[in-house]
C-alpha cells in the first residue's frame with residue numbers, strides 16, 4: 580500500500596501546513612500532501628505551497644455553504660484525496676461534507692484538526708488568547724478527529740505546556756506553536772500505524 584493522499588485546508592499563515600509538507604517529504608511512505616485548499620485568495624500559505632510545488636486550490640466562499648462545499652468536493656475528487664488536515668481553516672464543515680470522508684473501519688471521519696488549547700477547554704476562535712487571559716497555569720494543544728461540532732471530535736493527541744509568570748501572549752503562543760508542529764506529525768504517524776515516543 581502506498582502513502583495516503585492528503586489535502587490540507589488552511590487560510591492563514593500556514594506554519595502547520597508547511598510543517599506537514601516537510602513531514603510528508605521526510606516520510607514519503609506514510610503520507611503524500613497532494614493539495615492545499617484555501618478559501619482566502621490573500622492567504623500567506625498560498626505562496627508557501629506554490630514555492631514547494633504543491634498544487635493550490637483557491638475556493639472562495641460563494642452563494643452558500645452547500646454550494647461552497649460542493650466546489651471543494653469537486654477539487655478533492657479530482658485529486659483523489661483520502662484524508663483532510665485542517666490547519667487554520669476558519670470554517671465549520673457540514674455533516675454532509677464530513678460523511679463523504681467517513682471511514683467505517685475507524686468509525687471516524689478521515690478529517691483531522693489541530694486546536695490550540697487543551698480541549699475540551701477553550702473551544703472556538705482565539706483559544707491561545709482566551710487561555711492566556713484566563714490565567715491558566717498550563718495550556719496545551721490538541722489534535723482531534725473532526726465531527727460536525729466545534730472542536731468537539733475524538734481526541735488523538737494532546738500536549739500541555741506551562742504558562743510562565745513572565746510570559747507575554749506572544750511567547751505563550753510561540754511555545755504552543757512549537758508543540759503544534761510536534762504533535763500534528765506525531766498524530767498522523769499514529770494514525771498511519773507507526774509507533775511514536777510520546778503518549779497523551
Ligand code: GRF
Pocket residue numbers: 589591592593594595596666667668693694695759
Ligand atoms: C493554529 O494555532 C492552529 O492550532 C489553529 O489555527 C492556527 C493556524 O496557524 N487551528 P498556522 O497558520 O498553522 O501558523
